[in-house]
Amino acid sequence: MAAGTIIIGAGHAGIQAAASLRLEGYDGPIRVLTDEHSLPYHKPPLSKTFLKQPEPRPQLLRAEGFYTSNNITLERGVRVAEIRPDAHRIRLSCGREEPYDKLILATGARPRPLSLPEGGGLQDAQIAALRTVADAEALRAQIAASRSLVIVGAGFIGLELAATLAALGKTVTVTEMSDRVLGRVVAPAVSSHILATLRAAGVTIHLNSGLSMIGPGREHHHEMRLTGGERIEADLLVSSIGVEPDTGLARAAGLNCDNGILVDGLMQTSDSDILAIGDCARFPHQASGRLLRLESVQAATDQARTAAATLCGRVTPYVALPWFWSDIGDQKLQMAGISTGADQQILLPAGQDGAFSVCHFAGSRLLAVDSVNRPADHLLARKMLNAGFSPRPEDVAANRLAEAFATWQSMPAIPADQ
Ligand SMILES: Cc1cc2nc3c(=O)[nH]c(=O)nc-3n(C[C@H](O)[C@H](O)[C@H](O)COP(=O)(O)OP(=O)(O)OC[C@H]3O[C@@H](n4cnc5c(N)ncnc54)[C@H](O)[C@@H]3O)c2cc1C
Secondary structure (H helix, E strand, O other): OOOOEEEEOOOHHHHHHHHHHHHOOOOOOEEEEEOOOOOOEOOHHHHOOOOOOOOOOOOEOOOOOHHHHOOEEEEEOOOEEEEEHHHOEEEEOOOOEEEOOEEEEOOOEEEOOOOOOOOOOOOHHHEEOOOOHHHHHHHHHHHHOOOEEEEEOOOHHHHHHHHHHHHOOOEEEEEOOOOOOOOOOOOHHHHHHHHHHHHHOOOEEEOOOOEEEEEEOOOOOEEEEEOOOOEEEEOEEEEOOOEEEOOHHHHHOOOOEOOOEEOOOOOEOOOOOEEEOHHHEEEEEOOOOEEEOOOOHHHHHHHHHHHHHHHOOOOOOOOOOOEEEEEEOOEEEEEEEOOOOOOEEEEEOOOOOOOEEEEEEEOOEEEEEEEEOOHHHHHHHHHHHHHOOOOOHHHHHOOOHHHHHHHHHHOOOOOOOO
């Protein structure tokens, strides 16, 4: 009997891969293994609604019956300890071995550890981080017992948390090493807008600021000193300084890794019987010619579809347009495309409600669009980028994107020999 496909990791990528394999007509055994205990669930609500609801439950990726009705074996609470590519076998931490024909690594990412100033006397266990539903449950309990919190890192998750905690009436301070929030991922105008919104909601944000000292304060407080000299006391320290791809198994198995498990456009690793998808995978991004690793639900699910097609013999490289969203309080951020390499940003004028979008250009080529509370712009941006259309900067500045795109679409195609 065929050994079938083993998928390691039951996050957005792993579960979509299992579902897509069945949709592609794959009829071999599918086994999904995860070291988490919960049924597979959506991660985005964990930093948003989950912490606010009185009795939150994880939002399931698929109904419980999905796995049996699709003949997918889901094993929870099991950790894969080793891959032996030559033998086509994996070993679990309990010692059990399983054979595979094909293996999909969907191991995701882990929070980057916060390196604390020397001699602070704070243990790792006293620093909260948020990645899994177990983390979110522990954080809920800690938040309930805390009045004041410091969040280290002003990326998406740190700022979503800051907005959530401020709405819960907590005293929230954010420290960020760089000179703007969300600096790696959005246009400066979006950073400024989010900074102002959070400050207006009562969140204190220190930019250009790291931790220089941390130690016990009065009562059960932690006392922190920032590199700018500020002194903060807080009940709870939350680290949100990004994630590292979970490449441990892949490296030990001899697969090529470099800030992620390296894959080709079909999501195949350096061993063609092993694929990697989602937050752990670094792939060739056709539009920019760069190797990229994305941390988003959409990338995880699109890459899973590609991997399933590859295993079923359909050659359809991963070229889907990356897009991402984040809810920071009542601010809906939506990003389409990848802005790396942009040399100018052009603002689509704000409406009366203050909603706006920013177009990132490299020369005259549109690379990406960031939208704040303008879902219509985001959808239009996805259509334009998918179609390969670049608006003229003057059409952007005059807020004439939709008209310019419609005109371009109505033009007859130029024959290839002209
Ligand atoms: C709090 C939070 C909010 C987010 N908000 C957004 C958002 O608003 N929008 C958005 O697009 N994205 C958001 N993301 C990012 C998004 O959730 C991730 O990009 C996505 O979950 C990646 O899916 P994945 O399947 O690759 O990895 P994961 O979801 O990390 O799944 C990997 C799984 O593999 C398991 N695993 C790893 N190694 C082993 C092993 N050896 N044995 C067994 N199991 C193993 C892990 O425990 C984990 O369960 C958010 C993430 C978090 C944490």
